[in-house]
Amino acid sequence: MTQHQVPPGLIGARVRRKEDPRLLTGRAQFVDDVVLPGMLEAAVLRSPHPHARILGIDVRAALELPGVFAVLTGEDVRAACATPQPVVWRMIPDQRMTDQYALAVDKVRYVGQAVAVVAAVDRYVAEDALGLIDVEYEVLEPVVTLDDALAEGAPLLYDNWPDNVSCRQTIPKGDAAAAFAEADVVVTETLTYGRQMGTPLETRGAVMSWDPFTDQLEGWMSTQSPNLTRDLLGEVLGLPVDHIRVRTPHVGGGFGNKFDFYGEEVLAALLSKRTGRPVKVIEDRLESFVANAHSREQRIEVSVAAKSDGTIIGMRGTVWAVLGGQLATVGIGPCWLSMALMAGPYDIPHVEATVVGVVTNRSPYGSYRGWGQPKANFAHERIIDKLAHELGMPANEVRRRNLIAPEKFPYPSQVFFYDSGNYAECLDMAEQAVADRGWAKRRDAAAEEGRSLGIGYSFHIEISALGPSKIMNQAGLQHSSFDEEVVRIDSAGGVTVRTGLSAMGQGIETALAQVAAQTLGVPLDTVKVLHGDTETNPFTGYGTGASRGAALGGGALLRASSRLRDKVLRIAAHMLEADAEDLEITDGVVAVKGAPGGPSVTMRQIGDAAYRRLDGKLPDGEDPTLEERDVLDPDNVAFSYGTTAVLAEVDRETGRVELLDYLLVHDCGTVINPMIVDGQIHGGATQGIGGALFEEIVYSPEGQPLTTTFMDYLIPTASEIPTFETLHMTTTADHIPGGFKGMGEAGTIGAASAITAAVEDALPELDLRLTRLPVTPPRLLDALTTATPKDPS
Amino acid sequence: MSTPTRTGTSVSMTVNGEQVDRHVDPRRTLSDFLRRDCGATGVHLGCEHGVCGACTVLLDGRTARSCCTLAVQAQGADITTVEGMADGAELHPLQEAFWKHHGLQCGFCTPGILLTVQELLADNPDPSDEEIREGISGNICRCTGYQFIVDAVRDAAAVLRGEKATEAE
Numbered sequence: 001m002t003q004h005q006v007p008p009g010l011i012g013a014r015v016r017r018k019e020d021p022r023l024l025t026g027r028a029q030f031v032d033d034v035v036l037p038g039m040l041e042a043a044v045l046r047s048p049h050p051h052a053r054i055l056g057i058d059v060r061a062a063l064e065l066p067g068v069f070a071v072l073t074g075e076d077v078r079a080a081c082a083t084p085q086p087v088v089w090r091m092i093p094d095q096r097m098t099d100q101y102a103l104a105v106d107k108v109r110y111v112g113q114a115v116a117v118v119a120a121v122d123r124y125v126a127e128d129a130l131g132l133i134d135v136e137y138e139v140l141e142p143v144v145t146l147d148d149a150l151a152e153g154a155p156l157l158y159d160n161w162p163d164n165v166s167c168r169q170t171i172p173k174g175d176a177a178a179a180f181a182e183a184d185v186v187v188t189e190t191l192t193y194g195r196q197m198g199t200p201l202e203t204r205g206a207v208m209s210w211d212p213f214t215d216q217l218e219g220w221m222s223t224q225s226p227n228l229t230r231d232l233l234g235e236v237l238g239l240p241v242d243h244i245r246v247r248t249p250h251v252g253g254g255f256g257n258k259f260d261f262y263g264e265e266v267l268a269a270l271l272s273k274r275t276g277r278p279v280k281v282i283e284d285r286l287e288s289f290v291a292n293a294h295s296r297e298q299r300i301e302v303s304v305a306a307k308s309d310g311t312i313i314g315m316r317g318t319v320w321a322v323l324g325g326q327l328a329t330v331g332i333g334p335c336w337l338s339m340a341l342m343a344g345p346y347d348i349p350h351v352e353a354t355v356v357g358v359v360t361n362r363s364p365y366g367s368y369r370g371w372g373q374p375k376a377n378f379a380h381e382r383i384i385d386k387l388a389h390e391l392g393m394p395a396n397e398v399r400r401r402n403l404i405a406p407e408k409f410p411y412p413s414q415v416f417f418y419d420s421g422n423y424a425e426c427l428d429m430a431e432q433a434v435a436d437r438g439w440a441k442r443r444d445a446a447a448e449e450g451r452s453l454g455i456g457y458s459f460h461i462e463i464s465a466l467g468p469s470k471i472m473n474q475a476g477l478q479h480s481s482f483d484e485e486v487v488r489i490d491s492a493g494g495v496t497v498r499t500g501l502s503a504m505g506q507g508i509e510t511a512l513a514q515v516a517a518q519t520l521g522v523p524l525d526t527v528k529v530l531h532g533d534t535e536t537n538p539f540t541g542y543g544t545g546a547s548r549g550a551a552l553g554g555g556a557l558l559r560a561s562s563r564l565r566d567k568v569l570r571i572a573a574h575m576l577e578a579d580a581e582d583l584e585i586t587d588g589v590v591a592v593k594g595a596p597g598g599p600s601v602t603m604r605q606i607g608d609a610a611y612r613r614l615d616g617k618l619p620d621g622e623d624p625t626l627e628e629r630d631v632l633d634p635d636n637v638a639f640s641y642g643t644t645a646v647l648a649e650v651d652r653e654t655g656r657v658e659l660l661d662y663l664l665v666h667d668c669g670t671v672i673n674p675m676i677v678d679g680q681i682h683g684g685a686t687q688g689i690g691g692a693l694f695e696e697i698v699y700s701p702e703g704q705p706l707t708t709t710f711m712d713y714l715i716p717t718a719s720e721i722p723t724f725e726t727l728h729m730t731t732t733a734d735h736i737p738g739g740f741k742g743m744g745e746a747g748t749i750g751a752a753s754a755i756t757a758a759v760e761d762a763l764p765e766l767d768l769r770l771t772r773l774p775v776t777p778p779r780l781l782d783a784l785t786t787a788t789p790k791d792p793s
Numbered sequence: 794m795s796t797p798t799r800t801g802t803s804v805s806m807t808v809n810g811e812q813v814d815r816h817v818d819p820r821r822t823l824s825d826f827l828r829r830d831c832g833a834t835g836v837h838l839g840c841e842h843g844v845c846g847a848c849t850v851l852l853d854g855r856t857a858r859s860c861c862t863l864a865v866q867a868q869g870a871d872i873t874t875v876e877g878m879a880d881g882a883e884l885h886p887l888q889e890a891f892w893k894h895h896g897l898q899c900g901f902c903t904p905g906i907l908l909t910v911q912e913l914l915a916d917n918p919d920p921s922d923e924e925i926r927e928g929i930s931g932n933i934c935r936c937t938g939y940q941f942i943v944d945a946v947r948d949a950a951a952v953l954r955g956e957k958a959t960e961a962e
Contacts, residue, residue: 203839
């Protein structure tokens with residue numbers, strides 16, 4: 001099914017990206033390319049202990065090293081800051097907050113926590129100085145795992161808490177107890193999702209320049225959320241936001257890791273204030289592994305109550321969030337979302353889900369593409385598979401029986417209203433595509449050769465276009481989530497779009513340019529998109545995350561450009577002595593509809609009439625200049641969705657899983673650029689594959705992180721990744737101008753569920769339930785050898 | 794700015810066709826030398842332990858990890874970075890193909906991948922998809938999922954073999 005809110009044209013076209021020539025030639029500027037006169041470089045001393053009390057820090061020797069300009073410790077930072085590091089998602093009002101500063105003050109609670117920072121003439125000397133800082137620690141017993149943290153008599157991370165639980169919340173819908181009491185069948189599973197992170201290839205960094213005479217702070221940061229960063233810098237440093245300018249050069253991958261607000265930005269600012277020079281801090285990869293937000297790790301207990309025909313009537317679940325030693329910027333947010341979306345795409349009348357946030361001596365838990373959704377997906381899809389197994393039905397039959405029907409939208413879940421969708425059609429399309437491609441025949445033929453191939457499916461939903469600000473505030477967000485866009489036509493007819501969104505590889509420049517160009521009727525190459533400067537660009541609430549950029553930025557820009565087009569037509573009508581209603585703009589030329597070769601004016605002439613030679617051209621009552629601004633604070637979020645199908649082969653000797661084919665049927669409403677959408681799906685799916693099979697942050701029993709290089713934390717390379725195929729449906733978001741839905745996180749969400757199902761299908765004679773991610777070869781080999789043969793009945 | 798803790802060493806090399814003579818710290822990495830002393834900021838640092846490949850340059854025609862090479866080790870070498878690929882304002886066919894096929898997203902790994910592929914195609918002008926994937930398996934891309942990179946390399950190989958024309962936009 002395909003719906004159209006906007007006529008086909010540049011919106012929907014597979015055009016090349018505007019940002020690419022500079023990225024391809026080495027001309028794009030990333031944060032580490034920013035060099036200012038007199039700039040110093042910083043290095044951070046990090047805790048080698050997972051849990052210890054700081055008894056004293058001696059920085060004298062470091063300060064004496066030639067080339068060192070300043071050293072800060074936790075006490076300096078606390079004295080200089082107006083507030084601790086902020087937490088913007090506060091969904092649970094009575095949550096115990098951790099209130100930590102950019103440097104540890106009294107205790108360290110994870111390996112890698114920042115303890116001191118040095119500014120020196122360059123990074124080489126700054127690192128030399130780190131070796132001269134003497135920290136005296138009283139080492140405490142670490143709390144390494146969830147079970148350690150919850151154990152009776154466990155050491156406390158926060159001495160004033162009664163235990164290590166930061167928060168707990170249950171959100172019910174209907175009466176789950178009654179549903180479980182009247183069920184024909186109840187199945188239960190406990191799932192373990194491994195600790196993973198976004199690992200953008202460009203590590204995080206900042207260049208901060210504090211003018212001590214005016215208290216103006218100018219920063220260059222690799223961040224997804226420039227306006228939020230400016231506001232949070234203002235809160236922490238006690239500066240009015242008009243004193244702070246955040247510039248965001250090209251961002252070398254974000255994936256949520258660069259949504260969050262970190263202490264290093266604050267440290268660079270304070271060092272700049274102390275030294276009177278600009279200060280750059282760029283983390284290395286080891287630091288990135290311990291100081292960037294970790295994500296994903298949860299234990300999830302999930303049960304469903306069903307009728308014997310497969311109709312699910314109730315669901316219960318508990319998300320145990322394995323938080324780190326302190327709360328990151330998004331607090332319990334991602335884990336709360338796992339709880340809130342646990343029922344996924346299914347029409348389950350009675351749901352009761354709980355989230356429990358538990359602190360451990362691990363790095364803080366924050367944003368990673370998909371947020372809580374890959375875990376929620378693993379919960380609902382794994383339990384669907386188990387229920388199907390229990391009932392002897394194909395899993396897709398159980399899905400089909402329970403997917404929310406198109407006429408039930410807007411559909412009230414535990415928390416959200418899902419806006420629109422044709423879920424069953426999407427599943428049908430995927431099954432048909434798999435049949436057309438003969439996967440089952442390939443599996444069966446391979447079995448005859450003694451090979452083990454399997455087919456797995458998953459269905460995912462993705463919250464996008466986040467979101468209505470006041471509702472998000474009610475949900476606990478300490479920030480807004482609207483988007484503002486500005487479009488201007490200049491005196492020569494060129495178009496400039498200004499956006500507050502960050503360019504982090506998702507092609508936002510191109511996508512916004514396509515929306516403006518089509519709406520204004522001008523060629524794509526006459527549109528320029530400016531981003532990355534809070535001083536000159538509009539305000540985006542939240543940031544460039546939550547799959548909101550194209551949907552909300554695109555929607556706001558569509559409205560602004562429509563109004564600007566109306567003004568262009570009014571001016572043209574005056575110049576052509578025609579009725580504006582009769583005019584159209586094509587390729588930057590305004591002419592009477594259906595009269596080719598007739599009188600016309602160009603966009604250049606319109607620009608001239610609005611800015612320079614107005615007399616006789618600009619209608620009376622019309623203001624000079626051509627600029628419009630629009631703010632989109634949507635009535636609701638928008639839910640994209642898709643079906644993932646995977647053909648996998650298992651090597652029974654080694655436990656290695658190879659993905660042979662990978663198909664995604666997807667619906668994100670109106671597509672702006674199908675090439676970019678496919679690229680986003682491929683990249684997201686690749687991260688999902690990494691999370692399903694390879695990637696895990698591992699801690700030793702003593703609390704030491706063991707995976708701090710790319711030799712240990714295994715990001716998939718081209719050799720591990722299959723060829724992807726994508727098919728698209730279009731069900732528009734009718735509350736978003738243009739009908740756009742976001743889709744940046746799609747691929748990450750359903751990957752692990754489909755892959756685990758495919759692996760189980762490849763081993764049909766075994767009663768094998770994969771409940772732990774990633775499914776590494778040793779884990780699968782272990783599961784293979786311990787699994788019992790299926791009961792032949 | 795120099796600091797008293799260091800001893801300098803002279804180093805000379807050719808960077809993108811230009812003769813460069815500098816005085817450097819012996820511990821200065823080739824990547825820092827190229828980025829900071831030669832202005833070649835298209836050399837990117839993704840891991841600084843030789844795994845991700847973002848810092849890949851051509852050293853006397855062969856790929857090298859500039860993060861794990863010292864500047865002094867490149868004494869007398871002929872270095873090519875991504876800045877040296879285009880011919881004036883004309884993109885190299887590889888750059889053109891990556892643009893056409895959406896073979897990049899954030900672009901941070903792209904310089905290293907382009908140079909790796911340049912070496913790959915010099916050794917094997919007509920690689921299969923599997924050979925392309927193996928050829929770039931020492932470079933991590935966290936954005937694209939690799940498929941459009943493979944498409945771009947296949948297409949560029951045909952152009953470089955003279956079997957099809959570059960399709961400039």
